[in-house]
Amino acid sequence: MKREIPLFLTAVIGIFMILSFFVPHQVVSVPADFLQQSAVILVAFGYVLGGANALKVNFDAVYKREPGWIYKLVLIGSLIATVAIGLAEGRNWQDETTRSMWIYNNLYAPMNATMFALLAFFIASAAFRAFRIRTLEAGLLATAALIVMLGRVPVGDYATRWLPWKWAQLSSLQQWIMDNPQNSAKRAILMGAAMGVMATGLRVILGIERSYLSGED
Amino acid sequence: MSGIAERNPNRSSQEAHLAGESNRPRSRGLIHAAAVQAVVWLALGAAAPASHAAGMPPPAPPSGLTWSDTPNDAGRSVELAWKLSPDDTLATGRVTGYLIERSETPAGPWTLVDSTAAGVSGREDQSVQRDTDYFYRVTAVGPGGRTPALSVTGPVRAVSQWINQTRWSVLVFLVVFFGAVLFYMASAQAGRKPFVRRIPGIDAIEEAIGRATEMGRPVLYIPGITDIDDMQTVAGLVILESVAKITARYETQVTVPVSYPIPFAIADEMVKSGYLSAGKPELYDPRSVSFVSPEQFAFVAAITGIMLRDRPAAHIFMGSFFAESLLLAETGFSTGAIQVAGTAQVAQLPFFVVACDYTLIGEELYAASAYLSGEPKLVGSLKGADLLKLIIMAVIIVGCLLESFGIHGLTVWMNTQ
């Protein structure tokens, strides 16, 4: 029963939600709406579960003095402090003068932005190191990449503004690449990926893909 | 596009309660209607029902009020249309708007349910109860006052429909798809296993694990950074079981940092299961799977730290990734590890292709779980998806030809609401 009940629930709810797309009648739509609302609640509780899990895993590591346990202590302290401050400040935590907003503006936001900004450096080093033109296809790819990269910024306009034919200017070329070959390829990949999602979803709903439940068959 | 909403579902007291709202939709509706009435009177500049602006008579009434049940809904709205008042012109300025009133009997009492501006000759009433008879009247209002409606229309009744008639095309494709998948699964189980082409990235996984074993260093496996509701995470976790089985066979350590709690629990089970299938449950280390953080860049900071400290010899990224993909792949490259990636996040594919040794593109990620397990049912499902792709390609070609010749039937049929 440990596996049968979850499989049964998955099948029933999955098929029901598919049905709700086609059947507007209240016999189907009302329970479907209830399930949607329940999903929202479940996801919210997932964060509570995540926080509890983070505390448990890191407490264990600190207790057992695993390598790097000091950093885990910092994590635990930060987690507890942020949650406690947020709870204490209640609904008005987003007012400018609160400690929660101080944490958000001076710790969370800069760290978040800094990690994202690393991408700029990594793109340059990847471009230098790894982008090799070894075949005709790679050459076409590189040409398209250069046109789009330069055409998207004002430099592209400056470089080709003198050309008498507007279609040959970088901004027009990059727009054509984005509208045509790029669009077609993207659409094809989207369709293929969507079908992959449907096939995997069907396997999960029908209980064919069941290894995620537990290891024993 | 008109921006008209999909019909609201059943709003009886039970559902309203489920939605956490008041358990008295009727009184809410009356309060709402009263508020609407107050606003409407102010907005339309009518001081009192029978008052007149200096010298200007009230406008002629609208006529020809008709109704229809809104299709493809759960019986929660009706559509009303009427002919404009003959005085509704810019030149006269005698009409500022129309009031729509509703009652459950032809004689009233009448409740104002909505209003429109001048020049508008239709409205949808989404506040009706299903299977209840109503009567409607529409009056014109202007600076000169308000003119009673010529007649009352009704009984008007909203009913539920069982099928959304605009979604037949989706249903047909879905039935064909499911039918094809089930057919080929059954066919594969009966012994006619379909051919699946080699996917180099999947073959490279065992090569990467072998290399890690030779170097005596662990394997790092990341099943994406989204939660279990993303199919890519499910695919990544299924592949993890096969990877764990191979690492168990080679007696190599595998490290699996996970970003969400539910995938963490499942990943733990998958690794355990992999070691069990390889016949080496005693080698399973519970610390090999760890929960890190659902915060994107906190997660990637932790992973890059693992890469730089522990120096795994093989990195396997299978699942949904976002902006952190290049951070992971570039950092991984700098450590000299062999890297295999697979994702259906189209925007991240270029970064993995550039920085990894092998990349599974889009659908290959979903195919990988079937490919690795070799299970006939899973392999059969791949063929079903391929068949639907062929059908879609054929429909696109036929559709383009038909459109080129001005035949729009297929396009109209495939347009959904």
Add this chain to the structure above:
Amino acid sequence: MGWLASLQKLDRRWIFALMGALVMIPLLFPIGLKLTVSRPVQMFVDAIDRIPDGSTVLMSCDYDPASRPELVPMTQTALRQLWDKGCKVVVTVLWPGGSGIVDQTLRGVAAEPPYRGKKYGSDWVNLGYKAGNESVMVLMGQGITGAFPADYTGHSTSDYQALPIMKNVRDYSSFPLLVNISAGYPGTKEWVQQVNSRFHLPMVSGCTAVSTPEYYPYLQSGQLRGLLGGMAGAAEYELARHEHRGPATRGMDAQSLAHVFVAFCIVLGNLAQRQRGGGGGA
């Protein structure tokens, strides 16, 4: 081995240092490169211009501080365009880390001199963050107040005294347009799949540059009525709205040099490879 081939062994940190300098210098000493407005951006502007003045518009800001340089300028300019038309704005946030920065952005625009008369609750409301991703989008189709029973400050969305803007807000049919500013998942793709296709709510999107190519099919099919792509799109939007030297425009000098540098790295890396390996691959 020639000097080009020896570049293959160049420490990555030199590349990082050069990139850092090329980004920092134009921010300190602006060049003032001129932009032109592209078609997807003009479509975005026109889509908002076409909605009736005074309507209530839904704006979903689905991003966090990491995407600030690209998406905050778009949010600000879109809000200004809507308020210039007298529109009211209902804002939702579907990213947990985003509610702080979105609120700061909205309040920042409301504090600008032309918009000081805009009142919270009447001209705009921030319904805050809701967990659930696509489920929230579908739930909003049943009723906005059901999905968001309170705004981010705790006022009930059925309390029309505190939030008069919500009086005429029922579900998606109450809005003529959805303005979605998104950094990834959940974002534009999910809004198109769950809301535009089911409820036929017209929408426009502003997104990060890396996501832009993915949404071009939706722009071409008409599911998106306009698209702003990354900081370049935000800068072109500022130009289209005559906002001189806005934050995105000021960043374009740095972005231009960064793009040129990356292009240079691709070419140089291949030349170095050719000199070392004699061409034909490594």
